[in-house]
Amino acid sequence: MESQKDRVKLDVGGKKFETTATTLASGGRTSFFGAMFNDDWNLHSDGSITELFIDRNPEYFGVLLDLLRTGELYIPRKIDKKHLYREALYYGIEDHLRLAKWGPFDGNRLRLAESIKGPTKAKAEKIRASPNSWCCVVRDNIVSVYNWMLEEQPTITTCDYRRVNDVCWVNSDNITVSSSDKYLASEGIGLFSASTGELKYNFQVKDEDQLKDYTAGALGVGSDYKLFSSCTEITNKKNGIAVWDQITGKQTDFLQYLPYSKATKLQWLQGTNCLMAATCHSESKCSINLFDFRQNTVALSWSDATDQRMYKDAIAIEERNSICIVDSHENLGFMDLRSTTSSIEWRSTTRDNIYNPYPKLAFHEGQLLASLEHTILVYCGPDWVPTSQLQPSHGGLIWDLSIGGDRLFALYWNIDMFDVWETPRP
The missing domain is CATH 3.30.710.10 (Potassium Channel Kv1.1; Chain A)
Structure with a gap:
């Protein structure tokens, strides 16, 4: 009582x-x-x-x-x-x-909750989930933000309407956007409010204490409020990764990168205090580098010398000490994070009759998700056995995947629409 x-x-x-x-x-x-x-x-x-x-x-x-x-x-x-x-x-x-x-994320129990159509007839390009179940979608030179009720917030528009190259949630309240002018190739990296679309400040790129004219590409965030961006200098095509302090907006480091290996994906590894920089596209060789910030060294450096495969995406799975890679024939390969001379072990059967130019990977608490052709497969266990298969609502190819706040977001190819998947309560 x-x-x-x-x-x-x-x-x-x-x-x-x-x-x-x-x-x-x-x-x-x-x-x-x-x-x-x-x-x-x-x-x-x-x-x-x-x-x-x-x-x-x-x-x-x-x-x-x-x-x-x-x-x-x-x-x-x-x-x-x-x-x-x-x-x-x-x-x-x-x-x-x-x-x-809905309950905690479980790829094997996901159910399609809603499909959101965008305002354009052209395809959207990227989707990123936030820690609190929001998401943002890149459409050419704008970023559309959706709150956890899937209501569209004020649009983020880049300076001088530059094309957006990548977006990254810094936290639940802020989004970093990298962009470039298609004629001048001038760089732009800005921090925006997710709820208002307001520009808070710009990040500038310096190399050897000199301001440089760089194009900004892939983005990533790390511990101690680090922000990363892959950069290519316009004049001599020198590649690097710039590092900033998110709080002050000041650049703290610039990592040199191999000339042919502009990073297309950056991922911070919390436990090892390392940054994975991967290049996965058909225009150049695939390469993966692991930068150790504790020792200020390159802990792993790998590139495909044969150039026989077309690598499409890579994701580090720190709890398994591995990096997963997917190629254009939907094969999954795994590389040991702890080896300095890593090679890829391919564990799936080659499907030579299948060509998918857009396979994507996502990972959440022991479950690996891959968009393969017209489905999304969930892999679990020590041998990454497929345990369930998700059928998207539209039936088309998936262009991008992202997991955040116990939700899976799947963006379609060649149509401005994305699916939202949630796990029902037990």
Whole structure:
């Protein structure tokens, strides 16, 4: 039985509610109700029943209060879901609503939740998921941002309408965009607000303490607020990777790179404090380099000397000490991260009759996902056995994949549309 001291009376938009401090505290310290408690989670009161007026819609509040009471979400038909999500955001309990709506990411249990069509007839180019279930889509010189309710936010537009080369979520609130002018090839790397599209500041490229005219390419983020971008100097085609401090915007390092190996993908490895830089496209040889920031050395350097395969994507799987590579015939290969003279072990059967120019890889907590032809396969276990197969809604080729915030986002080729996959609650 709840004590008199634990009871709380609420007047929401003129409708009376009565609950307990325990129920409100389940919203968490950062929620709307967190300010009602002191550091010991006791109500700020004189011992009498606490009463609070909240000037919000009572119908939506009732649904959210039941969510805090039971951990389960029931939405009556008359309730607008997106309005309910906005109310959850106001009360600071959107995480509770997400957890009640879907469970932790599991590739073998994913279900198609929604398909989002873009505003253009041309194809979109890249999709990136954020840590809090948002995503952004690159369309030529703009970046469209969608919140976790899949509502489009203010568009991010590059300076002088430069073409976007890559995008990267720095955190849940900010996006970094690299772009270049197709005529002048001038570089641009900017940090933007995900919710407003506002440009916060630009990053400049320096080599030997001199400002350089570089094109900016692949982006990545690391620990200690590091930001990385592959760069190519316009005059002498020298390649490198610039490193900045995200907080100050100042460049802290510039890593030299082989002339023929402009990095197309950057990935930070948290446990080993290394940066993987991979080149995977048909115009040049494939190469993979691992930069060790603890020793300031190259821990791994590999390139395809035969140039017989067309490598399309690579992803480091640190918990398995390996790098996975996929080629244009949808073969998966694995390389040992710990070896300085690594070779690729191909574990899938060659399908010479299949040619897919756009296979992509994604990884999340022991599960490897690959877009192969018109499906997405999920691989698990020590031998990467295929355990499930996802059928996209449109039935076309997948252009890009991204996992974030317990969601899978799949972008189509040659059509401005992407699918959103979620894991149902058990």
